[in-house]
Amino acid sequence: MSTVVHAKKRKVENHSALTELRQRGFVPAVVYGYKTEATPITINAREYEKALRLDGKNSIVTLEIDGKKLNAVLNEAQKCALKGTLVHLDFLAVNMSDALEVSVPVNLIGDSVGVKEGGILQQPNREVTVKVKPSDIPESIEVDISTLEIGDTLAVGDIRSTSTFEILDTDDFLLVTVSVPTVEVESTEVDEKATSEEIIGAR
Incomplete structure (x- = not known):
């Protein structure tokens, strides 16, 4: 069973808005792929880091975006070079029946x-x-x-x-x-x- 990670849709924001978002404990991200148009989202950084520790970076996560659930795998993670904190995440929505x-x-x-x-x-x-x-x-x-x-x-x-x-x-x-x-x-x-x-x- 995949870990559920809660997310919210967000508007495409400027650099200062994204910095403020991260300071509040959230990570800007985007999800795209199977039956999913590229969608900017926001994820709670602590919640996702907990999922990483438990399941690893290659595990399937269930992204719950404003009540809608989809299966996704982490495609890319950008981190701050100095602090090592998450800066941006790319998720690939997947069909569980298809190999990737x-x-x-x-x-x-x-x-x-x-x-x-x-x-x-x-x-x-x-x-x-x-x-x-x-x-x-x-x-x-x-x-x-x-x-x-x-x-x-x-x-x-x-x-x-x-x-x-x-x-x-x-x-x-x-x-x-x-x-x-x-x-x-x-x-x-x-x-x-x-x-x-x-x-x-x-x-």
Whole structure:
């Protein structure tokens, strides 16, 4: 069952009016999509942040707009760079019977063998795009990295066959790399430079 978030229609307002709205604890937003024209709305910031904590950003919410209910998923959230507070929200109204494309975080599990040996773990892409029905949207996709050694990489093609979701990214879409450590090499270069300087100084 989706969380109900109460909203009200609003007029398109200027910057100062939107600032005042946020100061009163509300977030300007817009909803569009399935059988829904783009509609500016206002949402109680505290109520929506509570829903985020309980269900996650990819969950379906029931927007109750002036008594009318519709199912929607968060499409984009803008936050204040300094305070981290919500500034604006975009909601996509959805048909619960139709699959949609959504970005899902990649959650790494396990301890890489290569990292234990000193390798450097990097995650070039932290999300993948999946096609899934709204009720089945995962909060994240777990990827086991425990067998990765130094020099190994892991891409979408490596997890596609074991994933229960249809991943739309290409097989070469890189998710994880375990690279060779560079600290020791740099340290050696510094030591060699210092030794050379000492020899020159002793002459």
